[in-house]
Amino acid sequence: MLSGGPSSTESVNRGPFLTVVGAGVVGLAVAWRCAQRGMRVTVHDPAPGSGASGVAAGMLAPVAEAYFGERELTALLVGSAARWPGFAAELTEASGLDLGYRTEGTLMVGLTGDDVAEARRLWAYQQELGLAITPLRPTELREREPLLAPRVRGGAWAPGDHQVDPRRLVAALRVAAERAGAVLVPEPVEQLSDVAEGPVVVAAGWATADLTGLPVRPVKGQLLRLRTPDGGVPGFRHVVRGYADGQQVYLVPRVDGEVVVGATVEERSDRQVTVDAVLRLLRAAVELVPELAEYELVETAAGLRPGTPDNAPVLGPLPGRPGVLVAAGHHRHGIVLTPLTADLIADLISTGVPDPQLAAFAPDRFTTTRIAEGQPWS
């Protein structure tokens, strides 16, 4: 599968046509994988990478993201995270671009006793799932990251929770997909009946709702980008996921000097950056890593994640619409789920046979009544 693809931008693909709607990380990765298999892929998006992909933090964190009651999703997250090292290496090679991929792992920390207790409930669940978690005493935490505030009362290390820079990922996927023969068309698909030929993969984030009638809703997230004052590398290397006086925050340090501080999760569809969100994120960030007070605030942003009723993605055939596949609804997990999503969808298109892993995420889990009633979700 991975060898033999065309290496120039001139398509030599002669296989079946495929249209991908949406050039976020999921759509581009599906396009890349399918173009590698010889399909004639067209990706439609007026602004590639401008949706949730452009404001994602890029934590490849099945462990830190494994919440109670989401065991099937956790299995998918762990499975996709396991593909990341190979995926990153192959994509870097195929695109010639750096992804900002870092493997120092994640520190999960709590500022107060209450914060640690809150975090500990989650670690216990994650350990129960068999995920790698090393609890650390405050002194061990600070040995690992000396910039952590003296007030930090406890934490744990998740060595397998890595990170990537989603904007670099979009750029690399775009190059790799085009080199494999895919063609990007900077125009939207307004309705699926506009697509003339071949199967369609809808990977349009929360806009997937309008195209398919599936219950994908926008979930607003606000995040900030800081930079070191001198342009150097941030003084901490791990992703830090913390609780600070009840406020959750994550800090993602990049080697190019950027630190992403995120993120709110709001049931809203606007893209306004609010005072409250900026204040809460910055306060928690500085409480956990005081040095961040001296950093430059270079960007405030709000994006819309594609959420579903059960917080799990929608992957597979759209009921009642032969030839239409969905790869959307990744909510907070789009970046980590990109490799496995792309492989599963490409396999399904190639073989016509869905992988058993897809069963729990099939679109028909939502559509039975709604489509029958002719009432698409809005």
Added chain:
Amino acid sequence: MLSGGPSSTESVNRGPFLTVVGAGVVGLAVAWRCAQRGMRVTVHDPAPGSGASGVAAGMLAPVAEAYFGERELTALLVGSAARWPGFAAELTEASGLDLGYRTEGTLMVGLTGDDVAEARRLWAYQQELGLAITPLRPTELREREPLLAPRVRGGAWAPGDHQVDPRRLVAALRVAAERAGAVLVPEPVEQLSDVAEGPVVVAAGWATADLTGLPVRPVKGQLLRLRTPDGGVPGFRHVVRGYADGQQVYLVPRVDGEVVVGATVEERSDRQVTVDAVLRLLRAAVELVPELAEYELVETAAGLRPGTPDNAPVLGPLPGRPGVLVAAGHHRHGIVLTPLTADLIADLISTGVPDPQLAAFAPDRFTTTRIAEGQPWS
């Protein structure tokens, strides 16, 4: 002086040449006043309004800005503030543009007992100067501004401390100056010897130092712009100048929905927006007016004020350089001092006789030793 000026952009001026260096509020106002008197005015600036004028909050606040030991400056501030109503009316008429001029006055408030005590020392000094100040009890404060936090312990009303929108002021001054016959040249003046003919007014903000050798230094200020979530008018009408747990902050509500939150005063020359400043300003703002938490954060900015060793402006002839006048170093007072500065400089150019008010602000108060030693300040 105010009548008989040309009303079209085609200059009919036939008087002496004048070059103004810098198209901030001071340079543009000088240009307008001099063009009104028939001078042939050229204003040089590659980016009009892009200096301190573009990030000023626009508080016309001689009272709130009257600090200890600055009596001569206070007199200048009060004198210029007194000209503002007429200046605003005339400029609105001359430009046809709205300045965002508001006359509800300023509330000076303290959040805690310590904050009120700190503020009260200043009010007492201002009352001693004969300035209008009305102390208000917490209930009176909230009758006047119901959105003030219940925690606010005390305050006072300065009815004469008004506000204007500096960006609208720049736009209006530019139109008025051009209608009066001034010509804007979007190129910098690198050195004063490049100016071929006639007198020169250097109104170049902190860059005045390089052109004149005067000790004008950049003083960094960071400020934020918020907007109401629905685009409506903010729920409070007064400028609020507050102390919140030791942090000074001001909140300037505009009828177009904007609220300016400022500002830091830092002895730095960079323009980085820092986490610490944003955090401190937002925290203090929300503590004083909790509703601001719901507002949109639309801009973070840093600008460089022109500071001088005694915090007072530099107004008048540059020693040793016949034909060169300076109108710079206005530090935090550029907007309020614009009308009087422009009138005094225009009078000086017209008559050759300095107004007695200029004596305390003459450039030669700094230059005696420095120019003699040939060591311009840097």
